Amino acid sequence: MGRMPPAKRPASPGPFTPLDFQLVLLRRMADHNPDLVEDARHALGVSVAQMREANRRWQAMRHAPRSRGAVSRYRSILGEAESVTPRRIGDLSCEAFLWPVPLWPDLRFEVLVAPGGVAWNEWLVRAPGAAGPGMRTLEDLTPWSCTVDEAARAFAPARPLEGTAPTRWGLAFTAPDGAGVRRDCVAEFAWGLLQRVTVAGP
Known part of the structure; x- marks a missing residue:
């Protein structure tokens, strides 16, 4: 009886690259803006499976017992x-x-x-x-248009809110709408980038 060939070891994943890191950023943003994330994913030329794998490897790195x-x-x-x-x-x-x-x-x-x-x-x-975005009204607060500190400065005073998950932040502030009516708002950010704004009242 012939000898069994040695079992093949699974191929080790390559290095975690800047592209993989961008996929990690996008993965957290997909909950709020799937269309924007999908466009970005196509621009980067990667699949949904690659995005999922990059996020899995990132989480494993962060939670490894001897994480750097x-x-x-x-x-x-x-x-x-x-x-x-x-x-x-x-x-x-x-x-x-x-x-x-x-x-x-x-x-x-x-x-x-x-x-x-x-x-x-x-x-x-x-x-x-x-150059940062010129933000004066609610209409200027579009997804991915600004960072946490830019929104806080544009619509001061803003109150920081606890995020709903790691890498998420929130701001509560008052901003005028297109008609000049001041509205109470909550802005949500992922990795510091604006994802959506919720306006209180009718």
């Missing part, structure tokens, strides 16, 4: 940061690491790192020097 720190993880995926800037937020001194995101050329992925290497925040912000 946030900055090391992002460096391994996105390369060296485009810039590292000291930042002070209230009493907290930290460093802001910025990486470009090809899918949104005018945005950067920002990781705020406190002393000791702990990541305090991870989200999309406007790129330094890039």
Whole structure:
């Protein structure tokens, strides 16, 4: 009787790439804006299965027993940061690491790192020097049009709200509609990018 051939080992997945990371960002946004995510997915030339697999691998990396720190993880995926800037937020001194995101050329992925290497925040912000959106009314608050800090500044005072899931944020504020009537609103963000706005009342 002949010897059985050795069992083939499953092929190990390749490195987690900047493309995979963009799919992770899109995966969280698909709950709110599936059409926009679908267009972006086609533009990137990837399948739904690839998006699902990228998200699975991302979650596995984040929850691994010996998971590396946030900055090391992002460096391994996105390369060296485009810039590292000291930042002070209230009493907290930290460093802001910025990486470009090809899918949104005018945005950067920002990781705020406190002393000791702990990541305090991870989200999309406007790129330094890039022109932000001119926002004056509710009609200007379209999906993917602005970041958390841009909406908060445009419609100050805004009150931060606890997100419904990790990587989600909310803002409550008052903004005029097209007729100039001020309305109470709640804006929802994923990875720091606006997803939808809910307006109270009729």
